[in-house]
Amino acid sequence: MTEELKTEGICLRAVEYGEGDRIITLLTDKAGKIAVRVRGVSSPKSKLRHAAVPFSFGEYILSVKNDFYSLKNFDYNDAFTGVSDDLVRYFSGTAGLEIADKLTEEGVSVREEMARLLRFLMTIVYDGGGTEALLVYLLDMLKIAGYGVNRDGIGEGCDPAQYAFDLEEGGFMPISLRSPYAIKMTATAIRTLASYLDGVEEPLVDRAVASEIFSALSQYVRVKTGKQLKSLFELCDLFRNGI
Numbered sequence: 553m554t555e556e557l558k559t560e561g562i563c564l565r566a567v568e569y570g571e572g573d574r575i576i577t578l579l580t581d582k583a584g585k586i587a588v589r590v591r592g593v594s595s596p597k598s599k600l601r602h603a604a605v606p607f608s609f610g611e612y613i614l615s616v617k618n619d620f621y622s623l624k625n626f627d628y629n630d631a632f633t634g635v636s637d638d639l640v641r642y643f644s645g646t647a648g649l650e651i652a653d654k655l656t657e658e659g660v661s662v663r664e665e666m667a668r669l670l671r672f673l674m675t676i677v678y679d680g681g682g683t684e685a686l687l688v689y690l691l692d693m694l695k696i697a698g699y700g701v702n703r704d705g706i707g708e709g710c711d712p713a714q715y716a717f718d719l720e721e722g723g724f725m726p727i728s729l730r731s732p733y734a735i736k737m738t739a740t741a742i743r744t745l746a747s748y749l750d751g752v753e754e755p756l757v758d759r760a761v762a763s764e765i766f767s768a769l770s771q772y773v774r775v776k777t778g779k780q781l782k783s784l785f786e787l788c789d790l791f792r793n794g795i
Contacts, residue, residue: 554617556624559583562609562669564653568594574604576623577653578612579666585656588614588621600626606649607632609670634677639790641676644686647783648672651690654779655697668692683756683766683787687748690769690784694722699776701769703749712742717768719775733775735768759791766791 559582566576572594578586590604602608603626610629615622635645652669656662672689675681694700704723706715715724716734724742725734737745741764747754756762767788770781 554615557583557614557616557621559612559614560610560629560666561612562666563604563606564649565606566604576604579652579656579662579669580612581663581666583614583621584660584662585653585658586621588612588623590623602626602628602631605631607635607645607673632673632677635673640683640787643783643787643790644676644683645673647686647781647787648676648689650781650783651693654773654777654781655693655699664696665693668696683762684753686787687756687762687765688753690766691748694769694773699772701745701749701772703746706742706746711739712746713739715742717742717745717772719768719772722772722776735771737764737768741765741768759794763788763791 559580561578561580564577564579566574569575569589572592574590574593576588576590578588580586590600592598593601593604600623603610603612603623608631611627612623613625615624632645636642648669652665656665668689672685675685691701699722701722704721705718706712706724714726716727716736718725718731718733719735720733725731727734727736738761740758741761744754744756744761745765766784770784774780
């Protein structure tokens, strides 16, 4: 039996499928994270093509049969087109989508994660938010997923130059421990990350420091989940190249 489901959703990614179709991954408020088939979307005449691209947000009207979803219609809300205004904003936005994809699972509610993603995208597209917003968003999503980063291991007044980031526990450890899970970071990067964990959002004006922090957190995600945040690595490459 075929049923109809109306749900708000945002497209995280899209993959070509067969001749003219596309499989999209949606984060939705009613069905969680789901894969949806969009038929004939490659045609320039398709009325659904705007629903089947990353960043598309609106009401998705779906046909559901035996737990398989296909798109019937789409009521557009936003596409966050301003995300492509510059390279840093674009890669920050795509990293935001990938973080939501890699840190959520199918079959469970993702309303909190969806709300957090939309708030992040609105911040960088409409409120002028930058990489600071991405760092806050990533730390929030890690916490929601059960991999929260913490200040454990480094106390107030300690010299950050004597500490490394702990990929196993998501905290800090003395570099003297020589753990295989320790990532050496500059004192400035450790101090900055610790301040964000304390709720103090310092401007990330030093691209080298931002690259260090995002690189460490990307590796932490890989250790904890086995998944890579490719967009975040690409953003770090931009920073290292002086963009």
